[in-house]
Amino acid sequence: xxxxxxxxxxxxxxxxxxxxxxxxxxxxxxxxxxxxxxxxxxxxxxxxxxxxxxxxxxxxxxxxxxxxxxxxxxxxxxxxxxxxxxxxxxxxxxxxxxxxxxxxxx
Numbered sequence: 785x786x787x788x789x790x791x792x793x794x795x796x797x798x799x800x801x802x803x804x805x806x807x808x809x810x811x812x813x814x815x816x817x818x819x820x821x822x823x824x825x826x827x828x829x830x831x832x833x834x835x836x837x838x839x840x841x842x843x844x845x846x847x848x849x850x851x852x853x854x855x856x857x858x859x860x861x862x863x864x865x866x867x868x869x870x871x872x873x874x875x876x877x878x879x880x881x882x883x884x885x886x887x888x889x890x
Contacts, residue, residue: 832879 843849852868855861861869 848864848867851862852864855865856868
């Protein structure tokens with residue numbers, strides 16, 4: 785819970801704010817001197833590939849995956865085939881959401 789005095793102070797400051805404070809270009813000079821932001825993509829791809837490999841290895845030993853895959857390729861939909869389809873779509877949506885959120889945070 786926020787302190788009521790803190791909320792009142794925030795409201796007062798917002799009401800009295802007249803715009804940016806003149807700093808004679810100080811902020812611009814500081815921003816120009818900052819080094820460019822480095823992008824570390826290798827941990828993302830390493831984690832994604834290790835997670836996919838571990839999931840594939842764990843699921844390769846279950847008969848549900850094998851049966852679902854065979855029925856999916858044959859065009860016959862059973863509980864295993866539908867489960868396979870739902871799992872694939874769920875993983876695809878999760879990866880897409882993760883990629884979009886990682887790109888939006890930069």
